[in-house]
Amino acid sequence: MTQWRAWFEDTITRRLITTVALAAATTVGLLQLLSTFGGYWAAPNIEQTGLLQEVAVVSRMISVAPPMARTRLTQVASTEKFMFSWFEAQSVTAKALENAQYKPEEVRQGRKIIGAFIGDTAIRLNAFSVANPVAAAPGINIDSKKYPEATFLAIQLNDGSWLVCSALIRSWGFFTSERLILELVALVAWVVVVSLIASRQMSRPIETLAEGVRRSGMKPSSPPIRETGPRELRLVVRTINAMQAQIRKFITDRTTMLAAISHDLRTPLTRIRLRGEFIEDAEQQARLFRDVDEMQAMIDGALSFFRDDASCEDITTFDLPGILRTIINDFADQNIIIEYSGPARVIYQGRPFALKRVFTNLVENAVKYATPPSIVLSCTPEHYTIAINDAGPGIPDSLIGRVFEPYFRGDSSRNRETGGVGLGLTSALATVQAHGGTITVRNRPEGGLEVRVDLPRHDETP
Numbered sequence: 319m320t321q322w323r324a325w326f327e328d329t330i331t332r333r334l335i336t337t338v339a340l341a342a343a344t345t346v347g348l349l350q351l352l353s354t355f356g357g358y359w360a361a362p363n364i365e366q367t368g369l370l371q372e373v374a375v376v377s378r379m380i381s382v383a384p385p386m387a388r389t390r391l392t393q394v395a396s397t398e399k400f401m402f403s404w405f406e407a408q409s410v411t412a413k414a415l416e417n418a419q420y421k422p423e424e425v426r427q428g429r430k431i432i433g434a435f436i437g438d439t440a441i442r443l444n445a446f447s448v449a450n451p452v453a454a455a456p457g458i459n460i461d462s463k464k465y466p467e468a469t470f471l472a473i474q475l476n477d478g479s480w481l482v483c484s485a486l487i488r489s490w491g492f493f494t495s496e497r498l499i500l501e502l503v504a505l506v507a508w509v510v511v512v513s514l515i516a517s518r519q520m521s522r523p524i525e526t527l528a529e530g531v532r533r534s535g536m537k538p539s540s541p542p543i544r545e546t547g548p549r550e551l552r553l554v555v556r557t558i559n560a561m562q563a564q565i566r567k568f569i570t571d572r573t574t575m576l577a578a579i580s581h582d583l584r585t586p587l588t589r590i591r592l593r594g595e596f597i598e599d600a601e602q603q604a605r606l607f608r609d610v611d612e613m614q615a616m617i618d619g620a621l622s623f624f625r626d627d628a629s630c631e632d633i634t635t636f637d638l639p640g641i642l643r644t645i646i647n648d649f650a651d652q653n654i655i656i657e658y659s660g661p662a663r664v665i666y667q668g669r670p671f672a673l674k675r676v677f678t679n680l681v682e683n684a685v686k687y688a689t690p691p692s693i694v695l696s697c698t699p700e701h702y703t704i705a706i707n708d709a710g711p712g713i714p715d716s717l718i719g720r721v722f723e724p725y726f727r728g729d730s731s732r733n734r735e736t737g738g739v740g741l742g743l744t745s746a747l748a749t750v751q752a753h754g755g756t757i758t759v760r761n762r763p764e765g766g767l768e769v770r771v772d773l774p775r776h777d778e779t780p
Contacts, residue, residue: 330520330548337516345508349501369400373471373483376402381475392481399487403457407478411457415472415480460484523547527555533754534562580617587613638666638702638773641674642693645681654685660695664702666773668753676746677704680769683742684708688767701755701772709766713759721759722747 376395380388385406392402405411460468471483523546530543542559545552591610597603639662646656677693684691688710696703713721724744743757750757755773762768 328548330550333516333520333548337512337519341509341512341516344512345505348508349504369485372400373473376483377473377475377481380404380481381477385479388479399485401484401486403482403484405457405480405482407480409457411482412478412480414456415482416474458482458484460486523551527551527558530555531558534558583613583617587617633667633669635665635667636670638664638673638704639695641670642677642695642704645674645678646693648678649681649685649690654690656681656690657692658695659692661697664695664697666702668773669749672749673753676749676771677706679742679746680706680771684710684767684769697775699775701774704771704773706769706771707762707766712761712765712767715761718759718761722757 376392379395380391380402383391388404392404395402405415458470460470462468465486467487469485471485473481473483475481526546527543533540534543542562543555545555545559547555587610591607594603594606594610597606639658639660642658642660646658649656681691681693684706688708691706691708694703694705694707696705722743747757750771750773753773755771757772758770760768760770
């Protein structure tokens with residue numbers, strides 16, 4: 319019972335076998351329909367219709383009959399679809415048939431087949447269509463408009479007379495080689511079509527899995543990947559979902575632990591400050607308070623970083639330029655003018671408050687350490703790019719790769735008196751990566767620093 323249930327389960331093996339079986343069955347059915355409804359060119363070969371046997375019998379009968387009875391015999395042998403006519407050797411029609419210029423391609427394939435049936439009854443065989451001028455020879459009165467597909471076989475008997483067999487309605491098609499080519503072409507074409515459909519059915523679950531894994535990598539908090547497709551792919555999806563859940567739990571536990579440690583450090587720092595009040599040496603007291611303030615700033619920065627890391631802000635649809643203009647207006651209230659260049663409206667899906675903190679932090683860095691920056695928003699088919707450009711001194715090229723490290727400072731001019739402890743860019747990097755984007759820093763050729771944020775344009779973005 320288990321084996322039967324496993325067989326009916328959706329698996330890659332079953333899909334492959336089913337696809338091949340359906341392709342074969344459909345191909346056979348297509349060829350059958352082609353033979354049935356394809357018209358005269360797809361009908362059976364002439365040697366399979368029995369027509370040549372009938373011509374052979376009539377020709378032998380005419381060849382042994384006396385001349386005065388041959389005309390009567392051809393009339394008796396004629397039907398609505400097939401007519402026989404006999405002409406004496408000295409008749410005008412016989413002369414026309416004997417002197418006609420037949421096209422070799424019209425008789426090359428048929429002569430050997432017909433000769434095998436006729437035997438030694440005839441000394442000459444010629445076949446021609448209604449388009450041939452011989453069809454209008456005296457005595458062969460076939461209306462080409464009424465019978466546009468009429469075909470003729472002219473047989474010269476041993477005594478020089480001619481027997482003309484007229485097939486008014488063609489009921490046969492290609493010869494064996496031509497039919498084989500036709501069937502092979504139809505078979506290959508259909509197999510290609512079925513293979514494309516089958517490969518699409520096989521690749522679609524894999525593409526869905528790849529898209530789900532990509533989304534999970536860009537957004538660790540994204541929902542589990544939906545389990546669809548064959549059994550093997552569902553097993554892979556189940557494993558990835560379990561791994562993703564473990565990663566989320568690890569990040570949550572780590573963030574909670576570090577945030578708790580940073581919070582607990584505030585209590586001993588407060589006690590140190592209280593005890594520092596009893597130090598009589600003013601210089602030593604000032605140094606102690608400066609160290610305490612520095613540690614307090616580091617703890618506050620760490621708490622802010624971990625708080626952002628652990629935030630559960632929902633993903634919503636918002637206007638990206640609106641966020642940037644809000645930041646510009648906030649700095650304008652402080653008499654800091656920031657220029658903006660870009661579209662007036664761009665719809666994006668993400669965490670608006672987290673991204674606002676990122677751009678605010680980047681603008682603040684430029685204001686503190688360089689000059690009021692300009693913000694440039696550009697759109698490509700794959701990304702939204704936000705560039706924050708200043709005209710400051712920049713950062714040494716040897717240190718640009720380290721600017722996102724926690725507590726890193728580029729040079730001595732960036733001291734703690736300006737505020738911050740070196741976690742701003744680290745927090746910004748984590749937020750941008752959580753949106754599936756990238757953030758890069760480079761020195762501009764014309765001077766100053768450019769911080770570039772690339773946010774992906776997802777399919778679900780309106």
